[in-house]
Amino acid sequence: MTGLDYVVKRVFFAVATVLVAITLNFILFRAAPGDAVSALRCRQCTAQFKEYERKQLGLDKSKWEQYWLYLQDLAHGNLGSSLRTEKPVTTELWAPIENTLPMIALGTFFSIVLGIVAGVISAWRRGTAVDKAGLWTSLGFYSMPPQWLGLIAVLFVAGALGLPTSGIKDPTLGILSNPSTWTVIVDRLKHMVLPALTIGLVLYGEYALIVRSAMLETLGEDYILTARAKGLSNWSTVWRHGLRNALLPVITLVALSLGLIIGGFITIEYVFSYPGIGLAVVEAIDQRDYPVLQGAFLLLTLSVIFFNLVADLLYFKLDPRVTE
Amino acid sequence: MTTAELVEAPPVPVAPPSFFTRLRRSPVLSSRQALVGLGILLLFVLTGIFGPIALPHDASLKVGPVFQSPSLAHPLGTDGGGADMLYLLIDGASVSLLVGFAAAAVSAVIGGLVGLLAGFFGGRTDIALMRLTDYFLVIPDIPLMIVVAALFGRSLTNIILIIGAIYWTSTARLIRAQTKTVRERVYVRRARALGAGNTRLIVRHVLPQVTPLLIANTVLLIAYAIFAETFITFLGLGDPSKISWGRLIENAFQDDAILNNAWWAIVPPGLAVTVVVLACTMTGQAMEDAMNPRLRAGHLSVRRFRLRRWPPGSP
Numbered sequence: 301m302t303g304l305d306y307v308v309k310r311v312f313f314a315v316a317t318v319l320v321a322i323t324l325n326f327i328l329f330r331a332a333p334g335d336a337v338s339a340l341r342c343r344q345c346t347a348q349f350k351e352y353e354r355k356q357l358g359l360d361k362s363k364w365e366q367y368w369l370y371l372q373d374l375a376h377g378n379l380g381s382s383l384r385t386e387k388p389v390t391t392e393l394w395a396p397i398e399n400t401l402p403m404i405a406l407g408t409f410f411s412i413v414l415g416i417v418a419g420v421i422s423a424w425r426r427g428t429a430v431d432k433a434g435l436w437t438s439l440g441f442y443s444m445p446p447q448w449l450g451l452i453a454v455l456f457v458a459g460a461l462g463l464p465t466s467g468i469k470d471p472t473l474g475i476l477s478n479p480s481t482w483t484v485i486v487d488r489l490k491h492m493v494l495p496a497l498t499i500g501l502v503l504y505g506e507y508a509l510i511v512r513s514a515m516l517e518t519l520g521e522d523y524i525l526t527a528r529a530k531g532l533s534n535w536s537t538v539w540r541h542g543l544r545n546a547l548l549p550v551i552t553l554v555a556l557s558l559g560l561i562i563g564g565f566i567t568i569e570y571v572f573s574y575p576g577i578g579l580a581v582v583e584a585i586d587q588r589d590y591p592v593l594q595g596a597f598l599l600l601t602l603s604v605i606f607f608n609l610v611a612d613l614l615y616f617k618l619d620p621r622v623t624e
Numbered sequence: 625m626t627t628a629e630l631v632e633a634p635p636v637p638v639a640p641p642s643f644f645t646r647l648r649r650s651p652v653l654s655s656r657q658a659l660v661g662l663g664i665l666l667l668f669v670l671t672g673i674f675g676p677i678a679l680p681h682d683a684s685l686k687v688g689p690v691f692q693s694p695s696l697a698h699p700l701g702t703d704g705g706g707a708d709m710l711y712l713l714i715d716g717a718s719v720s721l722l723v724g725f726a727a728a729a730v731s732a733v734i735g736g737l738v739g740l741l742a743g744f745f746g747g748r749t750d751i752a753l754m755r756l757t758d759y760f761l762v763i764p765d766i767p768l769m770i771v772v773a774a775l776f777g778r779s780l781t782n783i784i785l786i787i788g789a790i791y792w793t794s795t796a797r798l799i800r801a802q803t804k805t806v807r808e809r810v811y812v813r814r815a816r817a818l819g820a821g822n823t824r825l826i827v828r829h830v831l832p833q834v835t836p837l838l839i840a841n842t843v844l845l846i847a848y849a850i851f852a853e854t855f856i857t858f859l860g861l862g863d864p865s866k867i868s869w870g871r872l873i874e875n876a877f878q879d880d881a882i883l884n885n886a887w888w889a890i891v892p893p894g895l896a897v898t899v900v901v902l903a904c905t906m907t908g909q910a911m912e913d914a915m916n917p918r919l920r921a922g923h924l925s926v927r928r929f930r931l932r933r934w935p936p937g938s939p
Contacts (some may be wrong), residue, residue: 313758317758317759317762317763320759320763321759321762321763324763328771328775329775330773331775349861360844420654439902439905440898440902442903443847443851443897443898443905444894444897444898445854445855445858445870445873445894445897445898447854447855447858447873447877448854448873448893448894448897449894450884451873451876451877451894452890452891454882455882455885455887455890456887465882470833476794539703551635562764562766562767565769566766566767566855566859567855567858567859570858571877581767582769582859585770585774585859585860585861586860588774593771593774597767597768597771600764601764601765601767601768604762604763604764605762608762609758
């Protein structure tokens with residue numbers, strides 16, 4: 301199999317998966333007992349209103365017609381309207397996405413830094429108590445329910461560091477004075493730190509293990525021996541010569557993890573009342589706002605498929621042997 | 625001289641040792657790590673089975689003031705409803721472990737069946753089933769579970785079925801790979817040549833060889849399932865009439881245990897989940913390594929970190 305074949309195959313698989321995900325998304329929400337409207341909980345939802353909404357959503361048509369309409373809507377980037385606010389789902393989800401992305405980026409950054417430091421130390425002191433303790437610690441964090449770890453962070457860390465524990469910005473900010481951009485940024489960062497740290501702690505174990513095994517391989521190479529023979533310090537050998545080459549596998553793992561974080565951050569955002577996509581999902585569940593839930597689920601699924609493809613292609617770029 | 629005497633009798637293939645023989649010989653029982661994990665797991669299982677019976681009264685009964693700190697009468701204090709945390713924790717063990725074991729069993733059945741059929745028949749069956757598995761592997765499992773739980777109601781049975789129906793993919797891949805190697809072994813080929821039907825081949829010859837790996841994988845799945853239950857329950861989608869560890873974490877959050885600085889209401893349930901998940905991982909991994917030495921990759925390997933999947937397309 302040539303390289304091009306591999307790329308085409310992966311892209312084709314991703315496209316097929318997207319189709320499966322779209323269809324699954326349709327079937328799930330139609331197969332549920334009752335329909336989107338009957339489960340709706342709101343004050344103004346009279347029987348008449350519900351009948352009207354059903355017509356609006358096309359729920360009175362046959363399943364095949366509905367499926368066709370659904371596909372057409374998707375092709376136009378139309379995810380329907382929220383039953384609660386009547387605004388388009390895409391508008392409803394835009395702000396949460398904007399809030400989530402920087403927080404996840406910070407969380408990923410934390411996990412990479414923690415993972416590299418822990419991995420390099422483990423590799424350098426391989427087989428010792430330090431190595432084992434480090435690996436068991438990361439495995440321990442990995443086994444904790446993320447929402448619980450978030451609560452623990454609020455309980456024991458927030459107070460000590462004076463960090464806010466909920467929301468995305470200080471509600472009093474900007475009421476009395478016009479804050480500078482810098483103050484606003486610092487405020488945003490402060491609100492992001494705890495949820496991001498939770499993500500970082502849950503995930504760093506994976507990176508630590510990858511870095512550790514890659515480092516062990518690299519530290520056995522001849523050029524490391526040469527570096528030592530030249531009289532370079534331990535620090536220089538490990539960080540400048542060893543780590544640089546051991547980092548390759550981490551890059552693909554990052555792409556993959558971005559997709560995987562999604563599972564965990566729904567509950568993490570809920571714990572910290574962080575108004576991101578996870579919190580939007582929780583609110584949509586709470587209010588039985590099916591179009592928003594459906595849109596969010598589709599979005600999450602598509603991003604996972606996308607990052608999986610990116611990981612596959614990156615992996616191929618870095619190590620063309622995968623096609624064999 | 626008859627033709628039968630001319631044909632040299634084929635060497636009688638030695639029947640592969642039974643599961644228990646292999647378990648006795650395998651490093652699992654000598655591996656300290658697996659023993660520790662198994663011991664912890666057993667302790668929790670016994671607590672889950674006999675604990676609720678031994679409780680003097682209903683665990684959620686109000687026995688003292690709200691968020692009372694630990695005392696001699698209530699070693700873990702009370703929760704936001706004034707109920708004894710220790711009793712709740714014991715009661716929660718039975719529900720959490722029930723969900724864990726039952727959902728893992730559902731996964732094992734679905735995954736085992738898909739893997740066996742795909743691996744044994746090969747060809748188009750294999751391609752079709754593995755495509756299906758691949759698609760399910762990519763769709764993010766936690767959001768899928770949350771959506772399905774939100775749509776299909778909040779009973780314990782539903783939660784078990786949902787978790788079980790979503791976590792079978794890794795099992796299917798593992799079992800398929802194992803089945804493929806077993807299918808080609810000499811004694812299976814010989815049985816086929818002697819006229820054994822597919823059903824007999826699968827049930828008598830392939831299944832016994834695949835079962836140990838399936839069991840090891842199921843132990844790992846228990847960890848996934850207990851973990852997933854805490855997610856679903858935390859979002860208010862758990863069974864409202866049942867107390868699980870996930871529910872206790874949710875309660876602590878909803879009742880503002882943090883504002884009351886009631887660490888005793890928050891720490892124990894999550895710690896219990898962590899310990900059980902670690903115990904399952906230790907046991908399952910050691911068993912898998914013992915059954916399938918080729919998978920073994922060192923003392924602590926990446927495969928240990930498999931609550932979320934890595935790498936793509938790995939078994």
